[in-house]
Amino acid sequence: xxxxxxxxxxxxxxxxxxxxxxxxxxxxxxxxxxxxxxxxxxxxxxxxxxxxxxxxxxxxxxxxxxxxxxxxxxxxxxxxxxxxxxxxxxxxxxxxxxxxxxxxxxxxxxxxxxxxxxxxxxxxxxxxxxxxxxxxxxxxxxxxxxxxxxxxxxxxxxxxxxxxxxxxxxxxxxxxxxxxxxxxxxxxxxxxxxxxxxxxxxxxxxxxxxxxxxxxxxxxxxxxxxxxxxxxxxxxxxxxxxxxxxxxxxxxxxxxxxxxxxxxxxxxxxxxxxxxxxxxxxxxxxxxxxxxxxxxxxxxxxxxxxxxxxxxx
Numbered sequence: 001x002x003x004x005x006x007x008x009x010x011x012x013x014x015x016x017x018x019x020x021x022x023x024x025x026x027x028x029x030x031x032x033x034x035x036x037x038x039x040x041x042x043x044x045x046x047x048x049x050x051x052x053x054x055x056x057x058x059x060x061x062x063x064x065x066x067x068x069x070x071x072x073x074x075x076x077x078x079x080x081x082x083x084x085x086x087x088x089x090x091x092x093x094x095x096x097x098x099x100x101x102x103x104x105x106x107x108x109x110x111x112x113x114x115x116x117x118x119x120x121x122x123x124x125x126x127x128x129x130x131x132x133x134x135x136x137x138x139x140x141x142x143x144x145x146x147x148x149x150x151x152x153x154x155x156x157x158x159x160x161x162x163x164x165x166x167x168x169x170x171x172x173x174x175x176x177x178x179x180x181x182x183x184x185x186x187x188x189x190x191x192x193x194x195x196x197x198x199x200x201x202x203x204x205x206x207x208x209x210x211x212x213x214x215x216x217x218x219x220x221x222x223x224x225x226x227x228x229x230x231x232x233x234x235x236x237x238x239x240x241x242x243x244x245x246x247x248x249x250x251x252x253x254x255x256x257x258x259x260x261x262x263x264x265x266x267x268x269x270x271x272x273x274x275x276x277x278x279x280x281x282x283x284x285x286x287x288x289x290x291x292x293x294x295x296x297x298x299x300x301x302x303x304x305x306x307x308x309x310x311x312x313x
Contacts, residue, residue: 117229
C-alpha cells in the first residue's frame with residue numbers, strides 16, 4: 001500500500017457508505033470504516049476482511065480523535081436525522097449533526113488531514129427552486145432542519161478552509177438508489193416500491209405521484225466521490241446527480257415493466273414537506289471530475305430489483 005492513501009468513512013456501514021468503502025478498496029485505497037456500536041455487517045460482508053472497522057460514537061470526541069490516527073482523507077456521511085422528521089426536534093439535529101461535525105473538522109485540522117469530503121443533501125438545501133435544473137450557486141431558504149444543518153456544515157467547512165487551510169469538497173447528492181438500499185426505510189422510493197411489488201403489497205404515494213426527483217445509481221455516485229480524492233479544484237461545492245428528473249409514477253412504470261406485475265398505487269394526501277420538483281444541474285461535477293453517470297434509470301432499477309428479489313429467496 002502506497003503512502004497517503006488511507007481513508008476513513010464515517011457512516012461506512014450504511015447503503016452509501018458500504019458502496020463507497022468497496023469502491024475505495026477496488027481503487028487501491030486503505031480503508032477504515034467508522035460506524036456505531038454493533039452496526040450490521042450485512043452491507044460489507046463481501047469485503048469485510050479488506051478493511052479496518054472501528055465501532056464508536058460520532059458524538060464522542062475521543063472516539064473521533066483516535067479514529068483519525070494515520071488518516072489522509074476523511075469522508076463524512078453521518079446524519080442522525082431524516083428530512084421528513086428533522087423538524088420535530090431541531091435542537092437534537094443541531095447537537096448531533098452540526099456540533100459533532102465541527103468537532104470532527106477541528107480534529108481534522110489538528111491531525112493535518114489532506115482533504116474532507118462531506119456528503120450534503122441535493123434536495124433539502126435548495127428548498128423550492130424557482131427553476132430546474134438547479135445550479136450550485138442557487139440560494140434559497142431550506143424549510144426543514146435537515147437541509148439547514150447540511151447547508152450550515154457546508155459553510156463551516158468553507159470557514160475552516162479559510163482559517164486553517166483545511167481542503168474539502170461538498171457533494172450535494174440527489175436521490176441515490178441501488179443494491180443494499182434498505183427497502184423498509186421511510187425514504188428511498190425505488191427500493192421501497194420494489195420491495196412492495198415483490199411482496200405483492202400496495203404502494204402508498206403521498207400526493208398524485210407527479211413529484212419529480214433526480215435519481216442517481218449508487219455506483220455512479222461513489223465513482224465520483226472516489227475520483228474527488230485525486231482532483232484539486234478551487235470549486236468546492238458540487239451537485240452529484242444525473243441532471244434528469246423522473247416522477248414517482250414514471251418510476252412505478254419502470255418497475256411495472258421489469259416485474260411484469262400489475263401495480264395499482266394508493267394515492268394519499270400530499271405532504272407539505274415534499275418539494276414538487278428537484279432536478280440538479282451536474283455540469284460542474286462532470287467538468288471538474290470528468291465522470292458522467294452511466295447507468296440509466298431502467299438499468300439501475302433492474303439491478304436493484306434483481307438484488308432485492310434474490311435477497312428474498
